[in-house]
Amino acid sequence: MQITSSIKIGISACLAGEKVRFDTGHKRSNFCMDELVHHVEYVKFCPEVAVGLPIPRPTIRQVKVGDTIKVCGPDGSGDVGEQLTEYGKRVATEQAKSLSGFVFCAKSPSCGMERVKIYNEAGTGNTSEGIGFFAKQIMTHNPLLPCEENGRLNDPHLRENFVMRVYVFKSWQELVASPVGLHELTQFHAKHKYLVMSHNYESYRALGRYLAHAAAEPIEQVKDNYISGLMNALSSPASRKNQTNTLTHLQGYFKNDLSKIEKQELCSAIDEYRKGLVPLYVPLTLLKHHLKVHPNEYLAQQVYFDPYPNELKLRFGI
Known part of the structure; x- marks a missing residue:
């Protein structure tokens, strides 16, 4: 990216x-x-x-007083x-x-x-339902x-998901920093197609359908609806099942290019990932290798292959 x-x-x-x-x-x-x-x-x-x-300073905590939550010292003083x-x-x-x-x-x-402690007024109990x-x-x-x-x-899955969302959101911010139309939005979506698929297949289909029929809507509304749908689709770590489905889709692009042994090797890598025997970067590395040997312009632009710097090694643990 x-x-x-x-x-x-x-x-x-x-x-x-x-x-x-x-x-x-x-x-x-x-x-x-x-x-x-x-x-x-x-x-x-x-x-x-x-x-x-x-x-230094005295500790502060959230304290529920009636229907109000204060942020104050343990004795109830100094509400900030x-x-x-x-x-x-x-x-x-x-x-x-x-x-x-x-x-x-x-x-x-x-x-x-989340899960911030809210103490009762007497300080004798608390619940973990507050937000800072x-x-x-x-x-x-x-x-x-x-x-x-x-x-x-x-958590390696939450860490990878957070960094990925940061990079996608930054890419979006750069896109909309200048005037954009439906064409630019469609191009942006095309680059993120397999990344979305790996997280939420239904959102992948819904976002594509939405952009395909959005010509009559005001572009600002389309932008708001699209980025909301995209970030919601990416909000949770991708499941192993969805990742496997995405890897299998990508594998299909090489069906006429690989030898029998290469196909078996790639199938095995994807299946071993599905079973939890190897991390995601193993089948991804193979796919990226085949993409270099057999260039495909559409696949080369897919954010899924490199959503953030490889130096972070975030896919080594998922």
């Missing part, structure tokens, strides 16, 4: 190694700061410091919920539009995407923005 300008990702500052936590510590993400950092530009945020809390919300709205509407993804600090009362006040604003105002938490990035 060709990206012509730097990819900007928002990140909780503590994950970038900055000592901004309540205890002057950090929660540095090795993946973000040792691997992904070579391919993206980070924009760092610590909402708690941004609203005026000092370093409103300030965190306003700061989140400001970042979401002024800065997040230039971002192609966001990595949040898990379980934080300000930055957690800052993170909520970013996600609410930018529903298509790829977002993930540091802990979940330890």
Whole structure:
């Protein structure tokens, strides 16, 4: 995938190694700061410091008081919920539009995407159903923005899916930075056809049908509907079944080019992947080799083969 300008990702500052936590510590993400950092530009945020809390500082938590949730100290003092919300709205509407993804600090009362603890007023119990006040604003105002938490990035499937969505979203941002028509949208979809197929076959068909019959709609509406459908289709990691189906479709392009032994080798690689015996990069490497030997212009433009830099080795673990 060709990206012509730097990819900007928002990140909780503590994950970038900055000592901004309540205890002057950090929660540095090795993946973000040792691997992904070579391919993206980070924009760092610590909402708690941004609203005026000092370093070090007393811990804060989400506390339910009646029908209201406060973000305050364990004793109920120093509520900064409103300030965190306003700061989140400001970042979401002024800065997040230039971002192609966001990595949040898990379980934080300000930055957690999900499962943030909400304590009762007496402090004797809690539920894990909250969302960080800052993170909520970013996600609410930018529903298509790829977002993930540091802990979940330890899962190879979630990590690969997040990075893939960041690169697709950045490619979309570059496309629509200039005026585009239905032709350009159709070309964009054609390049992402097999990537979508590998995640959601029904969405793959639906998006193609939609663009084929969208000529009568206003182009801005078509753009909004298409990118919403695309990002939703890619929102979850691809299943082994869908990946196998996609690999089999791609294999069909070479049915008249390969020798009997080469066909058997490719079939075996795909089947071993289906059974979980080898990772995805094994059959993909074979397909890419055959594509070099037997060039196909349509396949060569497919984002599925290289959705992000190979140096990240994200398909080695899935």
